[in-house]
Amino acid sequence: MSDKRENYISWDEYFMGVAMLSGMRSKDPSTQVGCCIVSPENKILSMGYNGLPRGCSDDEFPWAREGEDPLETKYVYTVHSELNAILNYSGGSLAGSKLYVSLFPCNECCKAIIQSGIVEVIFDSDKYADEPSTIASKKMMDAAGVRYYQYHRSNRQITIRV
């Protein structure tokens, strides 16, 4: 009989947990998104969260969702978690990898996901499922043969004291 510990976290809990932990770095007051890219051998290749490009101050650029002028909203400035994770990777090719993300990718991230050769997307929330950008993403992933499925929450509470 082995003495192996049994209640260790699964690969899916680990990678989605890492994605969610990464999202906790986000300064966006309404939606924090985190992403974790994983190789076919289950090695973590990259991580990202939604934020401003390097050099653009979190304290000077707007975080508003609405404004008379689009330049006063966050939408024109933020880099999405998935794009950040793709751009953060400096190890070569992401072909064949899997992407864990806490929110279904928008159409722009979807284009980058497809073009970088990522073959599987595991998402948690799909709260913008009815938006054209999400519908477009699903159309493109279907056409490109990128598999996507919703993460099955285990509801395990993971507590880290830091």
Ligand SMILES: O=c1[nH]c(=O)n([C@H]2C[C@H](O)[C@@H](COP(=O)(O)O)O2)cc1CO
């Ligand atoms: O796939 C995504 N990845 C991602 O990082 N985001 C970011 C952009 C924004 O900072 C935030 C969405 O803001 P809001 O829910 O307030 O519209 O989430 C949004 C999406 C989907 O729209």
Ligand SMILES: [Zn+2]
């Ligand atoms: Zn996006």
